[in-house]
Amino acid sequence: MAASAKAVEEDDGKLPLKGVRVLDMTRVLAGPYCTQILGDLGAEVIKVDAPVRGDDTRAWGPPYAPYSKESGLTGPGESAYYLSVNRNKKSLALSFQHPSGVAALHKLLPTIDILVENYLPNTLAKYNLDYATLSALNPKLIYASITGYGQTGPYAPRAGYDVMVEAEMGLMHITGSRGGPAVKVGVAVTDLTTGLYTSNAIMAALLARARTGRGQHIDAALSDCQVATLSNLASSSLVSGERDSGRWGTAHPSIVPYRAFPTKDGEFLVGGGNDRLFGILCEGLGKGEWAGDERFRTNAERVANRVVLEGMIEEITRGRTTQEWLEA
Incomplete structure (x- = not known):
């Protein structure tokens, strides 16, 4: 004891x-x-x-x-x-x-x-x-x-x-x-x-x-x-001298793709934070050629072509259920 x-x-x-x-x-x-x-x-x-x-x-x-x-x-x-x-x-x-x-x-x-x-x-x-x-x-x-x-x-x-x-x-x-x-x-x-x-x-x-x-x-x-804790968003406004662009939902103002995408029965979230991860995402979507597309090769180019790229991804993600994408 x-x-x-x-x-x-x-x-x-x-x-x-x-x-x-x-x-x-x-x-x-x-x-x-x-x-x-x-x-x-x-x-x-x-x-x-x-x-x-x-x-x-x-x-x-x-x-x-x-x-x-x-x-x-x-x-x-x-x-x-x-x-x-x-x-x-x-x-x-x-x-x-x-x-x-x-x-x-x-x-x-x-x-x-x-x-x-x-x-x-x-x-x-x-x-x-x-x-x-x-x-x-x-x-x-x-x-x-x-x-x-x-x-x-x-x-x-x-x-x-x-x-x-x-x-x-x-x-x-x-x-x-x-x-x-x-x-x-x-x-x-x-x-x-x-x-x-x-x-x-x-x-x-x-x-x-x-x-x-x-x-x-x-x-x-x-x-x-x-x-x-406004962190990078406050810094962006101070550096650019421009008013913040406001709400983005699940998306990110400086990274594309980086948001929730619709599926057959809900949504799932995608985060392609760098060029390598974007390439992996393209392969997972069955669109490996997107990684070499001149519109999407770098994050800056993907941000500039946000609407086009997100629309292309959405067309594909709607084809499966959320669970199917998580298991893909």
Whole structure:
């Protein structure tokens, strides 16, 4: 038994954040997703919930995971939404609007490595839970703030939700069918990418602290992260000086063929990302000669002749079922 217990206690390095303690003062998605990543990597995450109600997403259902009989709790259960971003966490219910709640957090603070919050800028200052106050109590504290529009600037006081930022910062403009209306992405991708960016920034701050002995304040914003993830589309507009051409459905503005094509009973997706793959695709379609056609020899030529090539491919793909093409 002693040898077994010792083996459990030994750090095998598979959880790189083991021994790191995180105070999670976030709600909904971007913040909880960030702290869940830290927990998955071994950190001890303590989620601060408001008494009685807790995180808004506890009520976002159905579906709900039913409470066990042993819990003694009644009601529909815990929402699937809440559970999706709050695993590997301990829970602490307190109100920092009450002096005793703030005192409890201040008492806990010397043991905390990372604090993540997603309140409007300056909201926590009136409770003495802002970075300036807490870093004076614990200079090694890494304090990450997640907001819609950042800690400074004209939009800083605004609340920000995923779908609003998708619309404002270009994502909905490029999402949807060609010629159709703008649509939001099926999952709250702006929240999720912000959570990823913030967790990455926290990792960098941990490395900086190991070198300097000091923590820092991380300012993460949904708007910033959404603009960053426009990536090559934003770069294309900046380089060309032209307005983005809008929505492409499953197609790609710079690669042809690269979209879904109709079959007898549905669709399947083709991606010919380079000349070699285009040649393989031509062979698979029974049209090997297309690879040598002067209209299609390079990707630039295929993009210029997009309508012609996609029409030729479509004529062939309609001849089989989706499953037949997948097995071809």
